[in-house]
Amino acid sequence: MVSVILAGGGTAGHTSPLIATAQAIAAAEPDAQITCVGTARGLETRVVPEAGLSLELVPAVPLPRKVNADLFKVPFRLAGAVRVAKKILRDHGADVVCGFGGYASLPAYLAARALKVPVVIHEQNALPGLANKIASRFAVAVLTSFPSTELPGARFEGLPVRQSITDLAEAGRASQAAGARQEFGLNPDLPVLLVSGGSQGARSLNDAAVDAADRLLAAGIQVLHVWGPKNFHDGLTERDDPATGARYVPVRYVDAMERAYAASDLMLARSGAGTVVEVATLGLPAIMVPLPIGNGEQARNAKPLVDVSAAICIDNSELTADRLVREVQALFAAPGKLAAMSQAAQQLMRPGAARRVADIVLAAARKTTARKAGGER
Template sequence: MKILVSGGGTGGHIYPAIALIRHLINQDESVECLYIGTENGLESDIVPKEGIPLKTVKISGFKRKVSIENVKTVFRFFNAVSKSKKYIKEFQPDVVIGTGGYVCGPVVYAAAKQNIPTIIHEQNSVPGLTNKFLAKYVTKVAISFPDAASFFPKEKVVMTGNPRASEVVKGDYSKNKNRLIELGLDPTKKTVLVVGGSRGAKPINDAIMSTHDQWKDKDYQCLYVTGDAHYEKVKEQFDLQENDVKNLVYVPYIHDMPAVLNEVDLIVARAGATTLAEITALGLPSILIPSPYVTNNHQEKNARSLEKESAAKVILEKESSPEKLMEEIDLILNNEQTWLSMKKGALRLGKPDASENLERLIYDAIKGGKK
């Protein structure tokens, strides 16, 4: 089987694609993959490191205001469609999959127009412009949140989950047992992981720095991932504190996050689609502080999907404070029934078999051909 995958711009579009490719190759070594992205996107760095062949097209997104740039974007789109057709003709894929981002627009559109089975995967509860545009052309639409279904043609929608969930649940963590010990924490204590993404999130950092002295009296401990951009400032401020707090360990970044997620009891984080796929698959209770700076406010809508199932507590950034955060952590980790209820809610939403679901959808699309 030959599979062509396109998605880019952010890790939220790229990592699910890579997780799916890994799964398909693990199931069948004869599977051939080609990835189409952009030269300027994260995919240009991430995809080659995975040993996946990469081709590129030039494309940009539409501006919200009327501008000459939007005219240029239209021309770039059709040029990218033309180049995608060339790549498709050379590679001869059995199926084409788009995982979001501007780049998958011309690629998936070109494939659909050539009657090649096509699938788009939507990670968020509210889809982006590209997937909304592609929905009327593709064979099937795979979604990760039930709330996303209403944005697409009902007959095309299949709830699969996010392939990143499968990697977190089914990965081999035998080499990373007692990861908490390696990080300087006590594996017998309940642990809250606080993380704001690879670069960190200032409101979350500010809240944790303001609660430094409160951790010493807690029955649980905190692993605080500052993000590379904030680490030196956090270290500088903590070094000024009179007392070293053993219940609080801070690091700039964690490269093996799935291993750590398997060992903690609660996470405080943003509400990106990949993060939520991972924690729901594990049944990990969460306190979510959605970023208000994303398109369509989709992080808050993602977070509310978990809140509806009692899987998460949502604190809006404008309402966040150190006192509020510590209060919520206390309420969850000091009450076993609350924690168990949240764990069950997360598991109800989790899709640990997401990769398998997408694999079946792919083979069904190939078998059935174009809609």
């Protein structure tokens, strides 16, 4: 039996591929012991246990963006987190550590290096994060979601997505659209714009969508609006346009995001790696509004879709209700363009990433178990 440690968390961009890989490992080797490592401040504290996976926690060590007193505390905090990670790896007899970025990954990577446990990294974004940049120098495999990601020894394998996304891609969104719309209380016969700023929501997308909603409903375009837990409030209610029958449906959060995708014909979204890969896998045309802060990774994530005309990209500063209404109405008035965007998206991403990543992780783990067995003889 092999023992696999999967590290990462914070947002769905890290937790979703982690869970998808865990599921693929369990399917390939049912006896494998799988332990996830996250922090108390991330989405993983809810979604990982809900997926039936074991979760251990290490202290979060955020890196301040400015030079201040907290910056000088980072080495001490990191050393403490690494000590906790070492104990987790020892307690579980780790044969391999696979990290997906986020606060939990760097302590796990450094603990693994100190204990001579092989490291596999998977980078979701086109522009790599700090933890994966560091670990790429000593990892036995460096895997990426996008072919253009610059890391030493990088191999483009695609982004692991949940089996439910793969199943929907194989079945086709159109085959499940009517049923999914009814689940959300939408009119099954009218088109749907899905709005989602990711697991935490996005204020600029929310503001533009709610201000545009009445005009979209009047045009016969429904809106399924995923606000995000921090932004949703009790004053948000469903409504419809009496003349067209189109409905506006606000929701706090969607756990089974594949049902929201199935209900939709077009998406307004941030361009986190998970969203980019999932809409590409499903052939869901998108209007992408990259997060304007950070190191520009979201704009880089969106570029492959934009380059093949599978998505439209709008700067955050240019997203207004007027612009949104104009873009959405133009796309729904040209069904041939929507169909072409869908086809272009599905040709972009390699399917089966979860299984490929799982196979690479298991191969590294088996080498460790073979080495341990050799040392015991």
